[in-house]
Amino acid sequence: MSERNITRIAMWSGPRNISTAMMRSFASRADTIAVDEPFYAAYLKRTGLDHPMRTAIIAAGETSAKKVAEQLMGPLPTGKSVFYQKHMTHHMIAGIPRRWIDRVENTFLIREPERVLASYVAKRETVELADIGYVAQAEIFDQVADRLGAAPPVVAAADVRNHPKVILSKLCDRLAIAFDPAMLRWEPGIHLYDGVWASHWYHQVAQSTGFAPLSPAEEALPELPVALRRIADAARPYYERLAVHRIKP
Secondary structure (H helix, E strand, O other): OOHHHOEEEEEEEOOOOOHHHHHHHHHOOOOEEEEEOOOHHHHHHHHOOOOOOHHHHHHHOOOOHHHHHHHHOOOOOOOOOEEEEEEEHHHOOOOOOOHHHHHOEEEEEEOOHHHHHHHHOOOOOOOOHHHHOHHHHHHHHHHHHHHHOOOOOEEEHHHHHHOHHHHHHHHHHHHOOOOOHHHHOOOOOOOOOOOOOHHHHOHHHHOOOOOOOOOHHHHOOOOOOHHHHHHHHHHHHHHHHHHOOEOOO
């Protein structure tokens, strides 16, 4: 298949968003293949950070960021025309190439920092502003917007959960691909395209079969201790910069 018939979608998110559910959604399309956080191993190798399953992630992944970028531009299997790439913005540290970003369709998935932090510390006790990706997400957003001369697509986690068909249909329109109703349902469990870290991070999404609306208990933002509140306050201006561009129901 020629490159002009391939749509490469980079979905930029921070951790503890609905990024894996979004990957499930796009991977449910018959025309799509998905890749899960392809720069994770390179990020851990470069930073030396002690993340859960660090050794296994490095062993299973590609630690050359240059090779990862090349793979993201590589050929697709026969019959596939959409390459969905789930990316964590905080992985894009110095030394991780960014030129390839100009060759793909970029879209941004946002969630309130208060919700992200409350979920993050349940899986990893230590957290800093850089760990949740808001600054890097805004940098990548600006890079893409400057090139396009307009804001790229932004979707909010709560909007997707509450109005999945509407938001996904509008997002597909922005990406110039047809909406597929298969995007609304998926099989439960761990999937072949999931990263090796799925056993630590994906317990909740592995039980899901589609997007669930926010429950009444989830409507209010969680209360945070002082240390996390400071991080949330620092992240919020970056979140709000993107939120004004979100696709609305």
